[in-house]
Amino acid sequence: MKHVILQALASSLVGLLGATSITAAAQPAAAQTADAIYTGGPIITMNDSAPRAEAVAVKDGKIIAVGAKAEVEKFKSPTTNTVDLAGKTLLPGFIDGHGHVSLTGVQAASANLLPAPDGEGNSIAKIQEILREYAKTEASKKFNMILGFGYDDAQIAQKRHPTRQDLDEVSKDIPILLIHQSCHLGAMNTKALELAGLTAESKDPQGGVIRREADGKTPSGVLEETAFMLNAMAVFPKLNAEQFAQLTVMGQDLYIKHGFTTAQEGRASGSSHSSFVRLAEAGLMKIDVVSYVDMVFADEPPEMKTPWHARMYKNGYRVGGVKLNLDGSIQGKTGYLTTPYKVPPPGAATNYRGYETLPDKVIAAKVDKAYANGWQVLAHCNGDAAIDQYISAVRDAVAKHGMADRRSVTIHAQNVRMDQLDAMKELGIIPSLFGMHCFYWGDWHRDETLGAVRAEKISPAASALKRGMIFTQHHDSPVAQPSAIRILSSVVTRRTRSGDILGADERIGVNDALKSLTIWGAYQHFEEKSKGSLEVGKVADFVVLSDDPFKVDIEDLDELTVVETIKSGKSIYTAAANAKKVGASTLKQFPQQLPQLTGIQWDEPAADAVSQRPRRGIYAFASVPKACGCAGCALGHIVTMGQRDVGSSTR
Template sequence: MRIQSLTMAALAVALAGCAQNPAAPLAHAAATATPMANEAEAADTIYSGGPIVTVNDRQLSAEALAVKNGRIVAVGALADVTRLRGKRTRWVDLQGHVLTPGFVDPHAHFGGFGSQAIGANLLNPPDGDVNTVSDVVQKLREFAQSPDVKRTGWVFGLGYDDALLGRHPTAEDLDQVSTTLPVIAVHISGHFSAVNSVGLKALGYSADTNDPPGGVIRRKAGSREPNGVLEELASIPHMIKAVNPSKPEDIEYFTRRGLELAKSFGYTTAQEGRAFTANHNAFAAYANKYGFEIDVNAYVDYLDRKLLDDSKWFGPNYQQGYRLAGLKITLDGSPQGRTAWRTQPYLLPPDGQQAGYKGYPALADDKALMALYDEAYRKHWQVLTHANGDAAVDQLIRTISPAVTQYGVGQRRNTLIHGQFVREDQLKTLAELGIIPSLFPMHTFYWGDWYEQIVGSVAAQKISPLRTALKYHPVVTSHTDAPVALPNLLQVMDATVNRTSRSGKVMGAAERLTPLEALKTVTLWGAYQHGEEAHKGSLEVGKLADMVVLSDNPLTIEPPRIKTIKVLQTIKEGKTVWQRQP
């Protein structure tokens, strides 16, 4: 719905109708009793008429909030904030809805938002309506008729889940979509894909092709012929090219569509959690030409780390809404796809693997990793490290420890990304190393039931142990990893608080966070992880007016209903950048 806003001139007219309209906002009537501020002090906008959740422990709630020049200048009692009204002050009546800090996603892939918004939606309910491999084929057939296919040259879709479909689509399945165009279906984890026969030929994959390091080309039974399913580094570099355009006008189109998607979910700060040079060039070009309406920070894949030495975009300050923030290193794969590297075997190995299979590392050379971390610490780069399995977390600890010993913890805000199977002893060591846990409890809903099959109920109950992490860390975060699923941070909050699976099973009740803690993981603590807590993440005087208006209060609504909350308005530095239409 549309949030009402009134200038002070229009406010007088509205107040005149209060006697005839008992439902008219009484806050406006109270405002007329206070003398107006002079123009130099007057606020540009005042918000009242609904709960204001500040996420500031010193003052958790407020009646009103005032903004001037994109920053918060007052927050507190209505009578106090009203003193800043002037002749041109715009008064926003929240109509009982809730104002909170804008959302700061601690880890996502903003560069994939455009592809998610444009391509076929292959997600299962509640984010999509795919339930069978036949549904995947049909969705891709529908997208094959779209003019947007010409923008990449591939028929593509994102989000299929073999755990719920029962298997991966194969080349034989996807040949039903097209026998003339290359077709790719991207797994919900982003770590697998399935391509049709034309796609295999386009990628140069045949019976004569060996598996690349860190990847697997799955084969038809009893032969070396590819079956269309690709794992990890056999998939990822090609998938990125297939679902992203190359022409400048098409890149702009994808970026704009992704930006709209982010704003619609309340993002005021988005992250590209694994940028390559092509991603960075696209973001920089968009920032130069248009400027981003929200902030976008990007972490460069270690293979393209030279950007952090040479680029003017690297540093703590945003330029036109964009900055390079640091380095990304990926140590293993996907737990739901069973490529995460564990110390214990999977109970149900994936196709083509034997009993005792534990997943595998993305970077097996510890010495090379030590050199990477040494370079990052020496150059004061913040590092995000993707590690899902506990064997990968062990590798992180042993390879980063020499750099911490030599250079100290400092204020780098280095972060473990995902940590699905991280152990308590590892969380304690990570705290000593100054590494923030950014965990992924959304998996409790999407794959909690599947984890019970592949790793057993005991391990499944311990995935993304945020409450245990808070024993050792003052700050933890919880993220979407979108486009793994929709970039819906309210869904993330719901999973962080409730930890229920699709079947309604509670997945580790002892690891639940409170609604306030969950909100902090995607606002104040998310800002802290990015080194931006001085300006973002809570509604305090002096901070940027990065805010979101929600349909309901996540702190007071029944916890199982948090996922039903809707974003009504997204506000960046005092400017409304997205609003839900009636």
């Protein structure tokens, strides 16, 4: 571990200087010839000993040579496909530090209401226009509703949420459900409110608010936290196995367009696991997906007892470990802090610090169970108080079960303190940072949630680097689009939406940023020996970018685009073959076309019994002490517990 870290640190300066040292490929074995050779552009290997190469040779989905062009071409035969990069840059495929593939599919099937630069939802009028167009799509007709995802009232010109009256102007007959970018709130039109049974007499549920009109009684259409989640379940359609799989494939495809060849299902449910099993068995997985199953609702998740829990992928899918959620989100003011929020939410006391999701004893018991079973643990912790809970639980588990090579992970670690980084290094905990927050919510954190001093230390990648720690970066899709380019730009520049630099001393260089998206991501998933860098014997997972990230001005990193995604030597996406260019997040409209899936018998159960677990009832969520507030929790409950029978649409 120490050797790996020192190598990584030593390579940082080399990468930043654009080193071009070449390692010649080994002499070809008799009769070994390449299926393809890539050359004609910059090749960034993320291999410390040889950061750059002139060519890469691939056979049967694996790298057989990398280095000087003359040496690599010794593997060429008349049948070898020579791929001219035409000046474009080839790197290892991006590896997801944390996200939610299946839930990204819900985003992909929705109307894109994200504000610029990821969409065009910057005014009520524009949102209405987008929804009217979406009403004409197959997805809208299939689910007999208008579903919008990603609006952000902070970025809307009117600085407010769309109300039921705004949405009634789009349609009074078709239910409309909008999901806020944070997944904490949403909005409905009058028809959707009727389906949910919300009236002037409806009371606010525990942990939620039904916003009212001027009379103080009539629902405005805007719902917060549990009021949104519970009632959205009543409006969201029941999904059969085929529909859930279709959404999963749409999520996978969105990852692919952004250059990811390994993705994470960051809080897998029985439904999502079953969907991935079906797709894997039918040969429909295009990239590798590793699931971490929910441990909040089960001390011993049944998915962990299936053959899918393994270090090796089976047809592109495996279960890697378990996931805990210990608090909410800081931008939503539900993250658990040790020091009060700068501006508390409406109605809260001035000493409001957010809240825990689970008490200390429960967390300790769950982490102990995971360590006793040898399960890798990922824990969602945004606030430093939640991180304290996790560190304490891990420390106790290590004392009882030993360190071993567990690679426990703190997901987000937004408000992590320096003493906590020291403790995490001591305990072998990997921080997976949400560096995109600097761009999306940096101004908000400075002005509303944390104040300037704490905001400047969010996602402290440079501090982790100084401690010799391996860390990863992530997008938490569907909270943000799964864009590695946006991550790269955000962590290198730390610029906010307003253009300010938030915490200049926490910026890192391009080389380390790319490592956090490739080789260190592979390390987090116990896959560093098979992927994450361009080395002989590793899987031929590549991404081709429009330019060399080391050569462009750092302020222009967000202009890079994904030209091609290659999985196991096979091209699975090319920008030239698609109408939309994918850069920092230039998909102004989500795909929305439901894919046709073949090779699956939908009237039969999945291969394992996990898919037969009963659906929790609509009110089961109310039994959770506190809503964790993450996308995986909020949207996951809505999707997997949708209640509405849509019937056959007549539209």
